[in-house]
Amino acid sequence: MNTDYLVIFNPVANKRRAKHQWPEIKKQLDANDIKYRLKITRRPLHCVSIISHYLVTSFRSDSLPKAIIVIGGDGTVHETIEGIHAAQSKNESIPNVPVLIIPTGANNNFYTHMKQQHNMNSNFIEQIKNHHVENHEIGLFDEHIKKQRGIFLNNLGIGLDANVFNLKNNFISHKINLKTRIEYYLSIFPTIYNLSTFPVDIKANGEKHKIKKAFMVTALNHDTDNDIELLVLTRKNIFQLCYVIMRVLFKRELKVKSAFRIRSDNIHVEIPSLEYAHADGETLGSRFYDIEYRKTKYPFIY
Numbered sequence: 001m002n003t004d005y006l007v008i009f010n011p012v013a014n015k016r017r018a019k020h021q022w023p024e025i026k027k028q029l030d031a032n033d034i035k036y037r038l039k040i041t042r043r044p045l046h047c048v049s050i051i052s053h054y055l056v057t058s059f060r061s062d063s064l065p066k067a068i069i070v071i072g073g074d075g076t077v078h079e080t081i082e083g084i085h086a087a088q089s090k091n092e093s094i095p096n097v098p099v100l101i102i103p104t105g106a107n108n109n110f111y112t113h114m115k116q117q118h119n120m121n122s123n124f125i126e127q128i129k130n131h132h133v134e135n136h137e138i139g140l141f142d143e144h145i146k147k148q149r150g151i152f153l154n155n156l157g158i159g160l161d162a163n164v165f166n167l168k169n170n171f172i173s174h175k176i177n178l179k180t181r182i183e184y185y186l187s188i189f190p191t192i193y194n195l196s197t198f199p200v201d202i203k204a205n206g207e208k209h210k211i212k213k214a215f216m217v218t219a220l221n222h223d224t225d226n227d228i229e230l231l232v233l234t235r236k237n238i239f240q241l242c243y244v245i246m247r248v249l250f251k252r253e254l255k256v257k258s259a260f261r262i263r264s265d266n267i268h269v270e271i272p273s274l275e276y277a278h279a280d281g282e283t284l285g286s287r288f289y290d291i292e293y294r295k296t297k298y299p300f301i302y
């Protein structure tokens with residue numbers, strides 16, 4: 001069967017509520033005679049390998065999809081674009097395939113910002129039929145020690161927020177029930193209390209900044225201009241920590257007054273100690289950092 005679209009579906013998005021939304025989405029796709037190939041993600045980073053393999057093989061047979069339809073939250077969109085980049089690393093002739101988002105995550109922050117900025121039509125069938133493609137700003141990072149390039153839609157954090165996401169990902173790898181949820185929330189505060197500070201060297205706008213004691217370094221993509229905002233928390237105040245943790249857990253935009261902030265179209269950060277990092281909630285592991293942040297553009301269907 002000829003397929004015009006690749007559909008990526010994450011059934012566990014929004015605490016598995018997305019699974020119950022699929023029948024109605026499928027009904028609308030089929031009713032409008034939209035030809036597609038369905039791929040279901042089964043585990044973290046599965047989406048990256050699915051898309052990479054699919055695009056490489058379909059490019060060889062001259063059957064690339066018109067677009068990729070993503071049914072999930074920000075994490076699924078993040079993995080989708082990483083999968084496209086992974087395919088391009090194997091064959092640089094593969095183009096940036098446009099992405100259409102059907103938001104079924106718990107917090108679809110990237111989609112919400114994009115919708116507000118571009119006055120998007122929320123009817124995905126109309127979006128597919130109109131196929132109006134525009135480039136949208138996303139964050140791009142280059143980590144020079146491990147020679148890793150990646151993207152972030154909302155934020156890339158090192159330290160406090162990354163430790164919380166790492167803890168969360170360890171818990172959700174087990175069976176999710178009331179007991180594991182309680183254990184997870186109870187384990188957060190001892191983890192945060194014992195968190196060590198670390199030194200940070202920052203280069204931006206032709207200036208250098210040295211911070212001796214930081215416990216969170218987060219790059220933010222506000223997707224309204226060409227600048228990345230870097231937020232560094234240095235004061236270990238229990239009330240501030242609790243506030244930040246709640247914002248992180250519920251994936252809300254970080255708004256902290258007592259923090260070092262800098263904006264630039266290119267920010268270079270060095271951290272000479274082993275720290276956890278995350279990009280849009282996807283953990284990057286514990287490592288030293290020599291990392292640059294900037295913006296890039298990617299095509300989305302509105």
